[in-house]
Amino acid sequence: MTNLLETASATDSTQGSGVVARGLSMHYERIVGRDRVRTRALDDVSFDVRPQEFVSIIGPSGCGKSTVVRIAAGLQRPTSGELLVGDQPVRGPGDDRATVFQSPGLFPWRTVINNVCMPLELAGIDKKTRQARAMEYIELVGLAGFRDHYPRELSGGMQQRVGLARALAVRPRVLLMDEPFGNLDAISRERMQDELLRIWEHMKTTVIFITHAIDEAILLSDRVLVMGPGRIVHEVTIDLPRPRSRHDLLSDTRTLGLMRELEARLAGKENVS
Ligand SMILES: Nc1ncnc2c1ncn2[C@@H]1O[C@H](COP(=O)(O)OP(=O)(O)O)[C@@H](O)[C@H]1O
Ligand SMILES: [Mg+2]
Numbered sequence: 058m059t060n061l062l063e064t065a066s067a068t069d070s071t072q073g074s075g076v077v078a079r080g081l082s083m084h085y086e087r088i089v090g091r092d093r094v095r096t097r098a099l100d101d102v103s104f105d106v107r108p109q110e111f112v113s114i115i116g117p118s119g120c121g122k123s124t125v126v127r128i129a130a131g132l133q134r135p136t137s138g139e140l141l142v143g144d145q146p147v148r149g150p151g152d153d154r155a156t157v158f159q160s161p162g163l164f165p166w167r168t169v170i171n172n173v174c175m176p177l178e179l180a181g182i183d184k185k186t187r188q189a190r191a192m193e194y195i196e197l198v199g200l201a202g203f204r205d206h207y208p209r210e211l212s213g214g215m216q217q218r219v220g221l222a223r224a225l226a227v228r229p230r231v232l233l234m235d236e237p238f239g240n241l242d243a244i245s246r247e248r249m250q251d252e253l254l255r256i257w258e259h260m261k262t263t264v265i266f267i268t269h270a271i272d273e274a275i276l277l278s279d280r281v282l283v284m285g286p287g288r289i290v291h292e293v294t295i296d297l298p299r300p301r302s303r304h305d306l307l308s309d310t311r312t313l314g315l316m317r318e319l320e321a322r323l324a325g326k327e328n329v330s
Pocket of ligand 1: 085086087096097098116117118119120121122123124125
């Protein structure tokens with residue numbers, strides 16, 4: 058009998074890897090005038106993300122969220138501690154991980170399909186395979202009709218979709234997203250959240266999603282880690298049924314309780330009633 062997984066489309070068979078952070082600390086030193094100023098961006102941060110889990114990290118500006126992403130992406134080495142992806146310590150960038158930042162960073166002289174193909178080119182995948190794979194993900198993000206457009210011909214939301222397609226096309230075991238919708242207007246942001254939900258339900262890769270929006274974290278996540286300056290101060294499980302939609306969430310009485318709890322935790326309250 059043919060294995061179902063083998064015959065399923067590639068997007069169905071993406072496997073997520075677990076992520077483990079153990080005692081991550083990150084200290085920056087800057088020279089200001091004649092003084093050495095030390096910032097503890099992270100101070101002994103530990104967390105686990107299960108394979109295929111969607112975890113958000115929420116916290117105020119400057120609390121160290123992007124530092125976690127840069128360490129997980131392998132763009133930065135922690136001062137101490139380590140981060141493992143699927144049992145392997147991260148020592149640098151690798152195609153088991155893909156990162157989506159607030160600005161999609163597309164190449165303006167490349168069309169949509171050629172932007173999405175870029176990492177596949179770097180991975181040495183032949184042209185026919187990479188074009189077919191790129192199209193698969195361009196369709197997944199709803200941009201099939203725009204494959205030959207240039208970034209300047211697309212709205213901000215569409216550009217961010219191209220960035221998402223490019224990240225997904227490498228079939229990462231962990232998708233890192235650092236406030237990916239932070240630059241979008243409210244309507245585009247909601248659309249992108251809906252799209253991401255749909256895509257994640259379909260791909261089930263592991264996601265670490267950075268945000269400072271409580272409603273976004275609740276809508277998308279299985280679990281939310283709340284950060285204060287340099288550390289994780291609380292963890293909230295989002296025990297709402299899946300598949301989820303914005304509409305279900307708005308009509309679920311538990312949503313309000315979760316919003317209250319996250320708001321209180323972000324404000325640094327210890328006891329939440
Ligand atoms: N390259 C750097 N040099 C010095 N300080 C930095 C550097 N990058 C980040 N920081 C500081 O580390 C802290 C955490 O930054 P960051 O991880 O970007 O926070 P967040 O993403 O939560 O806003 C901030 O105080 C920031 O100013
Ligand atoms: Mg940041």
